[in-house]
Amino acid sequence: MGKRLLLASSVAAILAFSASAEAKTVIKMMHQGDPGWVAAYGDLAKRFEAENPDVDIELIYAPHDAYNEKFSAAVMAKQLPDIMELDAPFLANYVWSGYLAPIKDVIDADVLSDMTESNIAQGTYAIDKQLYAIGLTDSSVVLYGNRKYLEKIGARIPKSVDDAWTREEFEANLEKLSKVEGVKWPIDTFRGYGIKTEWITYAYSPILQSAGCDLIDRKSWKSEGMLDSQPCVDAMTMMQNWVNKGWVVPQSSGTNQFYAEGHPAALALGGHWFYAEAAAAMKDDVVVMPLPKFGAKGASPDGTWIWGITTASKHPDIAGKFVSFMLKDKAYRDYAKSQSAYPGLKSFAAESPLYAPGGALAVAFEQASKTAVPRPPHPAYPAITAAYMQAVDKIFNKGDVKQALSDAAQKIDEDIADNDGYPPFNGEQ
Amino acid sequence: MSDTALASAPLAQPAKVPAIRRKRFNAYRAIQAASMLIIALVIVSPLFLLAVASLKDDRFQILADMGTFRAFWVSNPTLANFAEVAHFSGELAFGRYLLNSLIILFATVVGGLVVNSMAGFVLAWGSLRGRAVILALVIALYVIPQESIIMPLVIMVSRAGITDGFAVQIVPWIASPLYTFLFYQFFAQLPKDLFEAAEMDGASVFRVYRSIFLPLSLPALATVSILMGIEAWNQYLWPILVTQTDYARPISVAIATFFGQDSIFWDRAMAASVLMMLPILAFYLAFQRWFVSSFVGSAIKG
Numbered sequence A: 001m002g003k004r005l006l007l008a009s010s011v012a013a014i015l016a017f018s019a020s021a022e023a024k025t026v027i028k029m030m031h032q033g034d035p036g037w038v039a040a041y042g043d044l045a046k047r048f049e050a051e052n053p054d055v056d057i058e059l060i061y062a063p064h065d066a067y068n069e070k071f072s073a074a075v076m077a078k079q080l081p082d083i084m085e086l087d088a089p090f091l092a093n094y095v096w097s098g099y100l101a102p103i104k105d106v107i108d109a110d111v112l113s114d115m116t117e118s119n120i121a122q123g124t125y126a127i128d129k130q131l132y133a134i135g136l137t138d139s140s141v142v143l144y145g146n147r148k149y150l151e152k153i154g155a156r157i158p159k160s161v162d163d164a165w166t167r168e169e170f171e172a173n174l175e176k177l178s179k180v181e182g183v184k185w186p187i188d189t190f191r192g193y194g195i196k197t198e199w200i201t202y203a204y205s206p207i208l209q210s211a212g213c214d215l216i217d218r219k220s221w222k223s224e225g226m227l228d229s230q231p232c233v234d235a236m237t238m239m240q241n242w243v244n245k246g247w248v249v250p251q252s253s254g255t256n257q258f259y260a261e262g263h264p265a266a267l268a269l270g271g272h273w274f275y276a277e278a279a280a281a282m283k284d285d286v287v288v289m290p291l292p293k294f295g296a297k298g299a300s301p302d303g304t305w306i307w308g309i310t311t312a313s314k315h316p317d318i319a320g321k322f323v324s325f326m327l328k329d330k331a332y333r334d335y336a337k338s339q340s341a342y343p344g345l346k347s348f349a350a351e352s353p354l355y356a357p358g359g360a361l362a363v364a365f366e367q368a369s370k371t372a373v374p375r376p377p378h379p380a381y382p383a384i385t386a387a388y389m390q391a392v393d394k395i396f397n398k399g400d401v402k403q404a405l406s407d408a409a410q411k412i413d414e415d416i417a418d419n420d421g422y423p424p425f426n427g428e429q
Numbered sequence B: 001m002s003d004t005a006l007a008s009a010p011l012a013q014p015a016k017v018p019a020i021r022r023k024r025f026n027a028y029r030a031i032q033a034a035s036m037l038i039i040a041l042v043i044v045s046p047l048f049l050l051a052v053a054s055l056k057d058d059r060f061q062i063l064a065d066m067g068t069f070r071a072f073w074v075s076n077p078t079l080a081n082f083a084e085v086a087h088f089s090g091e092l093a094f095g096r097y098l099l100n101s102l103i104i105l106f107a108t109v110v111g112g113l114v115v116n117s118m119a120g121f122v123l124a125w126g127s128l129r130g131r132a133v134i135l136a137l138v139i140a141l142y143v144i145p146q147e148s149i150i151m152p153l154v155i156m157v158s159r160a161g162i163t164d165g166f167a168v169q170i171v172p173w174i175a176s177p178l179y180t181f182l183f184y185q186f187f188a189q190l191p192k193d194l195f196e197a198a199e200m201d202g203a204s205v206f207r208v209y210r211s212i213f214l215p216l217s218l219p220a221l222a223t224v225s226i227l228m229g230i231e232a233w234n235q236y237l238w239p240i241l242v243t244q245t246d247y248a249r250p251i252s253v254a255i256a257t258f259f260g261q262d263s264i265f266w267d268r269a270m271a272a273s274v275l276m277m278l279p280i281l282a283f284y285l286a287f288q289r290w291f292v293s294s295f296v297g298s299a300i301k302g
Helices: A002-023 A035-051 A064-076 A088-096 A117-123 A147-152 A167-177 A199-211 A230-244 A274-285 A316-328 A330-338 A346-350 A362-370 A381-396 A401-418 B003-008 B027-054 B059-065 B080-086 B094-125 B131-142 B146-160 B167-173 B177-188 B192-200 B205-216 B218-234 B237-242 B251-256 B266-301
Strands: A025-031 A055-061 A083-087 A141-146 A185-188 A265-271 A286-289 A305-310
Touching: A025 A035, A025 A064, A025 A316, A035 A055, A035 A316, A035 A330, A055 A316, A064 B146, A064 B237, A083 A088, A083 A316, A088 A117, A088 A305, A088 A381, A117 A305, A117 A362, A141 A147, A141 A199, A141 A274, A141 A362, A147 A274, A147 A286, A167 A185, A167 A230, A167 A265, A199 A230, A199 A381, A230 A381, A230 A401, A265 A274, A274 A286, A286 A362, A305 A316, A316 A330, A381 A401, B027 B266, B059 B266, B080 B094, B080 B266, B094 B131, B094 B167, B094 B177, B094 B205, B094 B218, B094 B251, B094 B266, B131 B177, B146 B167, B146 B237, B167 B218, B167 B237, B177 B218, B192 B205, B205 B218, B218 B266, B237 B251, B251 B266
Parallel strands: A025 A055, A025 A083, A185 A265
Antiparallel strands: A083 A305, A141 A265, A141 A286
């Protein structure tokens, strides 16, 4: 009798435990990031779970370089998470493919109204104008300078986007810097990031846009005639000349020559995140300047890794609740600030003196409203960026500029043709 | 014997010893030695660089030193990177990743030795019909690169419901055309008399395999162990695709965490790489005698 009672109570306990485990709603979130961010997400999930004991947040990590492969595998295996981190320019492709759901109804209203224009732009799908993703942060690229070297050549230091260096001024300064003692390379364009990351398209395509062309015509969605147009050929020939003259830090020399011992690079075309590292090493010798104007107008990149909710989620409301929680979480914001994160929410901008007027990166934030050009919000973007990166690689390795850009444009147009123009982007509904 | 005695002793007839020939300078041997030295340097220098870099505390310094001879020198060596890597808590418990990799390695190798050696034995000595065709298929499968089948495999394992665990990282890689063929080649070269004598004594095919052929195949077992072990240890893309959580994630993926979107933590990545290298190095050293003899044997036998 005693044994039976024990058995019965054990079974009851196991069933009760199973039932409580089943009662928990599991929300899976796929993300990338370095150890600091990974730990920040882990802590964030714990805080959310403490406030919402009926929810279990399961974090799915994928290394930055293999994120797209991981995502493809999840799609093929029909194992899309509830929440996914995505690089903003890929949003159109993901929405067009049916992977992402609109989020306006599941994100807290105060968070939605807190978004900057650039944040809204990077998360909005051009066809239905709906919001599909949101982020705490955004991004930009600026021109960093070594104050000592700039003073040696007597260079003017621009204070705002409006008085950015012109192409002539910029190239003249590169020439002068190449002759300054201690300068091994006048500029680091961070070729060290390689062609496996998004860097080349992200950071170099604004040079094309400033020069008066683009990766693709944003009305006809054709690349031939645009990417291989004369302004683009001229702009890329200019960059090739910098490389040929030995002015650019080579890919093999890594990504820190601006502040490495001896400061071998005088300028750096770097992301906003580069400031924290550079300032730690160089203190007040770091000068932050707007990107030069290579034509009639300035252009700068925007967009970063943002959060979307997938169509596979059975609990988009809970997923949205977690995303809202994350974007408002103080500790998460504090960690983002420690990484000199570029604000994508107005309240976060107010908390970030680095980007406020007078702050070291104020000019970077100014670019968001004056010169930011999002990468082409088209489903063919993965093909566009891959083709352009290959073209840049060829050009920097002494390839024929016109030929490399024509080949890239052809590849892009072929991808669009292979997908029947990605309707409704071709005008068909 | 005193010195005097030595001095007064008649001089003995010098024994006929072969005259010491002065070695002539051999240009061929010198070039050979120099070439070997260069090859050895090329192979060893990245490992040395890795070890040196892991002892530098500043990730920016590691980058700055790259491309110069300073990359091979550390003025203030420190174990701080190892301490940081080892004590990483929470999501990145390094010891756990190391253990996961060891579990995957051990299970894959043990499973692989059993399955592939049995398959190789049956192909060499079994009475299976169409052995030649199966063998041809095995060889044909060998030339298909792993990457080309990886996505269909992802779909298969997800439909089988074995994602995110150890099984999914072990089971698909146990049966291997390469190792089956290696065992087949080894078993097929053993004398036929061994098989026939055992058969006459009434031994079953399995008994012949287990009691006679397997004990004789130590070099093949060692070779396959090392090759499979290295393969399992270095798996990167597959665990990324099939693991969802940290539960069974191997060390190779953990190291990739140090390569972030905006920052690369070279110092910790180097220390973690050294730690990742040590077990497989020990594994290789433990089996290298058989490994080398197996390869030499294979070369002689063609």
